Amino acid sequence: MPHTRVLRIDPLQPDEKVIGEAAEVIKAGGTVIFPTETVYGIGADALNSTAALKVFEAKQRPPDNPLIVHIARYEDLLKVAVDIPPEILSVIQVIWPGPITFVLRRNPKVPLETTGGLDTVAVRMPAHPVALKLIEASGTPIGAPSANLAGRPSPTRIDHVLEEMNDRVDLMIDAGPTFFGIESTVIDVTRKPPVLLRPGPFTVEEINKIIGNIVVPEEALGKREAEVPLSPGMKYRHYAPSTRLVMVNSSIFKEAVHYLQEKGIRVAVICTEQTCEGIDSTNKIVLGRRDNLYEVAKNLFDSLRRLDTLDVDLGIVESFPEHGIGLAIMNRLRKATGHTYMRDLKEVRRLTDN
Numbered sequence: 001m002p003h004t005r006v007l008r009i010d011p012l013q014p015d016e017k018v019i020g021e022a023a024e025v026i027k028a029g030g031t032v033i034f035p036t037e038t039v040y041g042i043g044a045d046a047l048n049s050t051a052a053l054k055v056f057e058a059k060q061r062p063p064d065n066p067l068i069v070h071i072a073r074y075e076d077l078l079k080v081a082v083d084i085p086p087e088i089l090s091v092i093q094v095i096w097p098g099p100i101t102f103v104l105r106r107n108p109k110v111p112l113e114t115t116g117g118l119d120t121v122a123v124r125m126p127a128h129p130v131a132l133k134l135i136e137a138s139g140t141p142i143g144a145p146s147a148n149l150a151g152r153p154s155p156t157r158i159d160h161v162l163e164e165m166n167d168r169v170d171l172m173i174d175a176g177p178t179f180f181g182i183e184s185t186v187i188d189v190t191r192k193p194p195v196l197l198r199p200g201p202f203t204v205e206e207i208n209k210i211i212g213n214i215v216v217p218e219e220a221l222g223k224r225e226a227e228v229p230l231s232p233g234m235k236y237r238h239y240a241p242s243t244r245l246v247m248v249n250s251s252i253f254k255e256a257v258h259y260l261q262e263k264g265i266r267v268a269v270i271c272t273e274q275t276c277e278g279i280d281s282t283n284k285i286v287l288g289r290r291d292n293l294y295e296v297a298k299n300l301f302d303s304l305r306r307l308d309t310l311d312v313d314l315g316i317v318e319s320f321p322e323h324g325i326g327l328a329i330m331n332r333l334r335k336a337t338g339h340t341y342m343r344d345l346k347e348v349r350r351l352t353d354n
């Protein structure tokens, strides 16, 4: 069976030869899976419509859900976006490189295939040495969504990528686990005031300090599905493990697990060290420490994938406070659980009543 070639690379001191080889693939209109500081991306030349379409095909993504365009130099911003308000431009220069994506007016040089037919374009400058060097060496902006099949959790390690993208792309670069483990914050600055489309590692609190107060719609928090999606990605199912997963308030987590176990349900628990303590289960997936939500974010998608390797009826994950990066964690969990969030034991009991 043919297998996509995987090149290993040091994340902090990338080997020029590996970068050069991957850049040749991008220049030739091919697809490369590469690391960013958030999650792995599947990239192709963002200015080449045929190349961009290969990305949609590889991850079975609907054609109306646009790619994020990745750049490595500020000058390249003008190649992909136009009419950037000066106050936004100065903010971008302070913030980048980093895990935040700006939706801007599209430069007609970016084909509509890349932007899913939209007249806006999402742009980001990733803060990962391998990503930056690859974009630079390719000499073109790289359009890249997360390197998972549509609907699956984003990959944060090369084994996640291999699980589903093997033989679907031309080359893969393995640089070990990604740094944040959760996708970039997306903010639409074509609107005034700007609107949050997806919470991420760059927090709303930080944005409010730098840009002024932005709009945070319920849909962006994942609290409900958008009827008229603010962002095409909002209307598609996300991060779903195959095993049924529910979220339970951390304050009643232990009692909930105990109750379900008593009822004979085979549960897997996904919880922090603190919440997991004292729970008697062979199916325990530990997210990290509750007092370090960056660690929880980093382990989140790996934990969702591990759930599917266990022979259980149900997964239960604990809830988190919705501030800082906790907002992004809760957004992903609300989607991964199909919005099943139990705040008290009455709701947990209802699970077994039918």
Ligand code: TXA
Pocket (backbone or CB within 6 Å): 036, 038, 039, 040, 041, 042, 065, 066, 067, 068, 101, 103, 115, 118, 120, 121, 122, 126, 144, 145, 146, 147, 182, 183, 184, 185, 186, 197, 230, 231, 232, 233, 234
């Ligand atoms: O951290 C990240 O952002 C990763 C790495 C690889 O950079 N990429 C990523 O891309 O998460 P993706 O395609 O999985 O998520 C991009 C989101 C989608 O929900 C998409 O609908 C939205 O951004 N988006 C892209 N272009 C947009 C636009 N012009 N207007 C509104 N939303 C847009």
Ligand code: MG
Pocket (backbone or CB within 6 Å): 145, 146, 154
């Ligand atoms: Mg994605």
